[in-house]
Amino acid sequence: MVSATATNEQRVWDELARIPDPEIPAISVVDLGVIGSVAVDDDRVRVELLPTFVGCPAIGVMQDQITERVGAMGIARAVEVVVSMDPPWTSDRITPAGRERLRLSGFAPPAPVPTGPALGVLDELAVLPIAECPYCGSRNTTMENPFGPTLCRAIYHCADCRQPFEQFKRV
Amino acid sequence: MTDFDAITRAATAELLLTVADDEFVIGFWDSEWTGIAPMLEEDVATSSIAQDEIGHARALYELLATLTDDDPDRIAYGREPDGYRHAALLDHARGDWAFSVARRYLYETADKVRLTALAQSSREPLALLAGKMRREETYHLLHADAWLRRLAGAPDASGRLADALRSLWPDAQEIFAPLAGEEALDRAGILPTPLRALHADWQHRVRPILEPITGPLPDAAPSLDGRERHGDDFRWLHGQFTMVARQEAGATW
Numbered sequence: 309m310v311s312a313t314a315t316n317e318q319r320v321w322d323e324l325a326r327i328p329d330p331e332i333p334a335i336s337v338v339d340l341g342v343i344g345s346v347a348v349d350d351d352r353v354r355v356e357l358l359p360t361f362v363g364c365p366a367i368g369v370m371q372d373q374i375t376e377r378v379g380a381m382g383i384a385r386a387v388e389v390v391v392s393m394d395p396p397w398t399s400d401r402i403t404p405a406g407r408e409r410l411r412l413s414g415f416a417p418p419a420p421v422p423t424g425p426a427l428g429v430l431d432e433l434a435v436l437p438i439a440e441c442p443y444c445g446s447r448n449t450t451m452e453n454p455f456g457p458t459l460c461r462a463i464y465h466c467a468d469c470r471q472p473f474e475q476f477k478r479v
Numbered sequence: 480m481t482d483f484d485a486i487t488r489a490a491t492a493e494l495l496l497t498v499a500d501d502e503f504v505i506g507f508w509d510s511e512w513t514g515i516a517p518m519l520e521e522d523v524a525t526s527s528i529a530q531d532e533i534g535h536a537r538a539l540y541e542l543l544a545t546l547t548d549d550d551p552d553r554i555a556y557g558r559e560p561d562g563y564r565h566a567a568l569l570d571h572a573r574g575d576w577a578f579s580v581a582r583r584y585l586y587e588t589a590d591k592v593r594l595t596a597l598a599q600s601s602r603e604p605l606a607l608l609a610g611k612m613r614r615e616e617t618y619h620l621l622h623a624d625a626w627l628r629r630l631a632g633a634p635d636a637s638g639r640l641a642d643a644l645r646s647l648w649p650d651a652q653e654i655f656a657p658l659a660g661e662e663a664l665d666r667a668g669i670l671p672t673p674l675r676a677l678h679a680d681w682q683h684r685v686r687p688i689l690e691p692i693t694g695p696l697p698d699a700a701p702s703l704d705g706r707e708r709h710g711d712d713f714r715w716l717h718g719q720f721t722m723v724a725r726q727e728a729g730a731t732w
Contacts, residue, residue, distance in 0.1 A: 363534010394610040455527035
């Protein structure tokens with residue numbers, strides 16, 4: 309039965325890849341990197357959901373959508389969607405395909421999270437606001453507001469093509 | 480985390496409650512700017528920060544509830560004002576914009592020092608959550624820092640900012656007020672750096688930034704009751720944020 313379980317897990321992943329993020333529907337929950345794991349046994353499907361931001365109000369909507377869509381597949385009697393911080397979601401979990409989809413829909417993808425020794429209380433400020441314009445590719449951009457329409461989005465302006473745009477925040 | 484006896488458990492609960500209440504109360508004060516901030520961008524920013532903080536508080540209350548077998552909503556909304564453990568810094572009404580910026584700056588810098596320590600906690604769920612919160616809080620600090628510099632450089636605002644920073648300075652120390660059972664947290668590695676050391680670290684970092692604005696700031700230390708003095712400002716806010724919960728007891732939303 310191992311192969312059937314493995315196949316079912318793949319089917320769940322495939323279905324999740326068709327569920328859009330409620331706040332940025334251009335990207336799926338899989339490409340957003342919020343699916344931590346999928347486990348299938350005879351009785352239930354267990355999906356671990358890693359919130360992008362701790363206070364993200366879309367978590368409940370995602371749980372409901374995943375429960376409904378995976379439930380409709382008829383693989384198991386129950387679907388359990390558990391919110392987890394282990395591992396914590398970071399913007400590096402967005403897949404290359406997801407980053408490209410963000411860019412095509414006018415969002416700058418987040419810059420990579422810096423590695424190395426932890427930065428001091430104020431040192432991080434100097435390296436935080438980096439965004440590449442999704443329209444013309446320029447890095448001659450300025451952060452207008454680190455807060456945008458949702459918790460995960462910041463507002464920028466491109467000095468070259470003079471477009472305002474949003475960035476999916478780096479966290 | 481080998482030594483999780485009743486004393487350590489109670490001290491951990493107290494630690495979680497203080498951090499959660501700080502985030503919860505400052506989040507509600509921030510939300511008092513929604514719709515009336517000095518410019519549209521700041522309506523968005525203060526509302527977004529408020530949502531972050533209340534979200535952080537919810538996650539901490541949930542962690543606390545698993546420890547004490549309680550209900551997170553009851554902890555958040557079911558206490559009398561005197562049962563809250565936020566620091567004195569957060570007990571004041573939102574004031575004018577300079578006052579809010581001053582408080583935000585003091586709070587964000589202190590919170591960052593605290594979260595950096597908690598991210599190393601031996602209690603794994605707390606360490607994971609603190610690490611995640613810290614990355615989000617960087618944006619709050621960026622915002623507070625930008626406004627501090629902006630107001631400090633403007634003729635009318637710089638005086639108001641300096642007054643607010645000086646008047647809030649003593650109460651800001653209370654973020655690091657001693658906790659009941661702190662020795663147990665230290666022993667178990669749940670709070671890997673003592674509050675006293677975090678307080679010294681924070682002062683060392685913020686003085687060089689604040690004193691050019693305020694002039695010399697007095698030596699100030701946290702007090703034993705720094706999280707227990709609540710005044711009329713907070714009682715009013717408590718009435719506001721518990722209003723729905725009181726009107727529809729047991730409602731789900």
